[in-house]
Amino acid sequence: MIDNEKYVSGWSAWINAPIPDTPLQARIQLLWESLRRFAANGSALFGLAILCILISMATFAPLIVPHDIFDQDLAKQLQAPSSNNLFGTDELGRDIFSRMIFGSRITLYIIALTAIIVGPVGLLVGTVAGYFGGWVDAVLMRIVDIFLAFPSLILALAFVAALGPGIDNAIIAISLASWPPIARLARAETLTIRQSDYINAIRLIGADPLRIILRHVMPMCLPSVVVRLTLNMAAIVLTAAGLGFLGLGAQPPSPEWGSMLASGRQFILTSWWIAAAPGVAILLTSLSFNLLGDGLRDMLDPKHG
Numbered sequence: 016m017i018d019n020e021k022y023v024s025g026w027s028a029w030i031n032a033p034i035p036d037t038p039l040q041a042r043i044q045l046l047w048e049s050l051r052r053f054a055a056n057g058s059a060l061f062g063l064a065i066l067c068i069l070i071s072m073a074t075f076a077p078l079i080v081p082h083d084i085f086d087q088d089l090a091k092q093l094q095a096p097s098s099n100n101l102f103g104t105d106e107l108g109r110d111i112f113s114r115m116i117f118g119s120r121i122t123l124y125i126i127a128l129t130a131i132i133v134g135p136v137g138l139l140v141g142t143v144a145g146y147f148g149g150w151v152d153a154v155l156m157r158i159v160d161i162f163l164a165f166p167s168l169i170l171a172l173a174f175v176a177a178l179g180p181g182i183d184n185a186i187i188a189i190s191l192a193s194w195p196p197i198a199r200l201a202r203a204e205t206l207t208i209r210q211s212d213y214i215n216a217i218r219l220i221g222a223d224p225l226r227i228i229l230r231h232v233m234p235m236c237l238p239s240v241v242v243r244l245t246l247n248m249a250a251i252v253l254t255a256a257g258l259g260f261l262g263l264g265a266q267p268p269s270p271e272w273g274s275m276l277a278s279g280r281q282f283i284l285t286s287w288w289i290a291a292a293p294g295v296a297i298l299l300t301s302l303s304f305n306l307l308g309d310g311l312r313d314m315l316d317p318k319h320g
Contacts, residue, residue, distance in 0.1 A: 053311070059311070060305055093107055102115060111292050136197075139233075140159070140194070155198070162191075192248070193254075243308075
C-alpha cells in the first residue's frame with residue numbers, strides 16, 4: 016500500500032512538474048492536460064459514449080440481433096413495439112430493431128471511407144496552396160470556391176446522379192462534396208505556419224518544399240483538420256441519410272437508415288415507429304459527432320483555459 020502511494024505521489028509530481036526535464040515529459044504533460052480538459056467536458060463524453068455504443072453494435076451485430084434482417088412475414092407486418100420486436104415491424108414484417116443494428120454498419124462504413132478520402136485530400140490541397148501561394152494558391156482555391164458555391168447535399172446529389180445509385184457511388188459523391196472546407200482550413204493554417212521561424216530554419220538548411228509540407232506543415236495542421244473533420248461527420252451522416260431517403264444511396268433491401276426512413280414515411284400517421292427508429296438513430300449519431308468535435312476542439316486548443 017505504501018509503495019502504491021509512493022508511486023502515485025511520484026507520478027503526480029512528475030506529471031505536474033512546472034519545468035519538464037525532457038522533451039518526452041513535456042509531450043506527456045501536454046497530452047495529460049488535454050485529456051483532463053476532455054474528461055471535464057460532459058457533453059463530449061456523452062457524444063463519445065454514443066459513438067462507442069454505435070461501434071459496439073456494429074461490431075457485434077450478428078450476436079445482438081434477434082431476427083434475420085431480410086426475413087419477411089406479412090402476417091406480422093406493421094406490428095407495434097413489443098418484447099418480441101423491440102422497435103416493432105415494418106410493412107414487410109421485418110424486425111426493425113435487427114435492421115437498425117445492421118444499419119449502423121452501413122453508417123460507419125460510409126463515415127470511415129469518407130473520412131479516409133476527405134481528410135488526406137483536403138489536407139494536401141490546402142497545405143500545397145497555402146505553402147506555395149501565387150498562381151498555385153489561386154488555381155486551387157478557385158476550384159475550392161466552385162465546390163463551395165453549391166450546398167453539399169445538392170452537390171452530392173449531382174455527383175451520385177451522374178455516377179448512379181449505390182453505396183460506393185454515394186461515398187464518392189459525399190467525399191467530392193466534403194473535402195473543400197477541409198482544404199480551406201488547412202490553407203489558413205499553412206499561411207500562418209509557413210512564416211514561422213521554425214519553417215524558415217528548415218528552409219535555410221536546404222529542405223525541399225515537398226519534405227517541408229509532408230514532414231513539418233501537415234503535422235502542425237493535423238489537429239485542426241481532425242477537429243473539423245469530426246464536426247463534418249454530422250453533415251456526412253445527414254447527407255448519406257438524405258441520399259438513402261431519395262433512393263440514391265444504399266439500395267433495398269439493405270437496412271440503411273435513410274432508406275428505412277423513406278419506407279416508413281407513408282405509415283407515419285398509423286405506424287410511427289417505422290420512421291421514428293431510424294430518425295432517432297440519425298439524430299443521435301449526428302449529435303454525438305457534434306459534441307465530440309466540440310470536445311476535441313477544446314482539448315486541442317492551446318489557448319483554452
